[in-house]
Amino acid sequence: MASTLKLEIVTPEAKVYSEEVDSVRLPGAEGELGIYPNHAPLMAQVKAGELIAHKGGEESILAVGHGFVEITGDHVAILTDNAADSADIDEAAAEEAKAKAQQRLEEGSDISEDEAKALAQAILYSEAQLKAKRHRG
């Protein structure tokens, strides 16, 4: 029986996180999910939010964007558009990105459906970053 979980977080640009952890809490589309080893196999959607991984009494906090999570008994794989460790998040940059996306969403009249979706995701991800950052601070 597995006693730890292999947590992997990947984005199209990079592998953000890959470590053995004791448990992980992540933002599922239908509410927060707490995952411990030997969880039943589950495939779920992930919404933008903060993810907390526990490892031997320490916790790492990350911000993740929209994506998917696959959970088997011994690993948790998160496929997401964006992810960042809270230590690396630049609060000012996140605020600015959010403001920019909001401005574009409100002012632009030529926004396609795809772009609107992307902008909405960008705003949610910026908020998730801020939340993760403040959680730590």
Added chain:
Amino acid sequence: MPSPRDIRRRIKSVKNTAQITKAMEKVAQAKMAKAQQAALNGRPYAEVMNRVLSEVVTHAGEFEHPYMVQRDGDRRALILVTTDKGLCGALNTNLLRMVSDEFVTDDTKIVSAGRKGAQHAIRSGWDLAAEFSFGDPPAFAEARAITKLAVDLFESGEVDQVDIAFTNFVNTITQNPEVHQLLPIAEIEGVQAGVEGEETSTALAGGATEFEFEPNAGDVLGQLLPHYINFKVHQILLESRASEHSARMVAMKNATDNANQLIKDLTLEYNKLRQAAITNELLEITTAQMALGN
């Protein structure tokens, strides 16, 4: 026998060519570094995505997504990913030769991404359904446009299978032409070379045989599968660009080396001719002197 002046002219022209190929080599080298990095960065995501899908698809239970349904017909569409420009060695030739030998029949619909593929399709009289171009670096939206057309062809029932042919980037020296099946999603193939060696665990922990889905299988797979295809096409475009710049860099390096060798040979020949001319002149002068002296 070329005159010394002809040879001098040729040396000059070859030198110019060498200068150009040298410049192109440097440009390709810079672009190659970026394109390779982009392709390599996408691989972890592709790997995890492949593993997740192969596990989920084999354990999805009753649920079947339209993308996963195998049909009996054999009408096919082929997405052909080539470069826009030439001067990249045998890259396109290898890909197109492989494709024409094995995959294209009279009723295969060709969707070309990249101008070289489209030109070849028209020359060979293939059924060219659409032509796309993609930027450098390729944007996700460009991949989505290509995917959308392919998915439409598949969903409307015009074709029963969609394949994608591209040049997979292995390293700077090696690029492999490959054909992958895009639709229906049957077995999950990797976009990278080393994927055969990856272990894919299909047995689930805890003795469970099926995945639970949240909110439900239709919703999750309905989002995951289109996303998978978009991402895969994008990754393939990235791999193709990395291959293109690598191949061009190597081709231009070879061209520069050849030009320099040619310059060396020509210079040798020129010097020989020059020396022969001088010897000849000296000979004439001495003969004339001897004639006068008598």
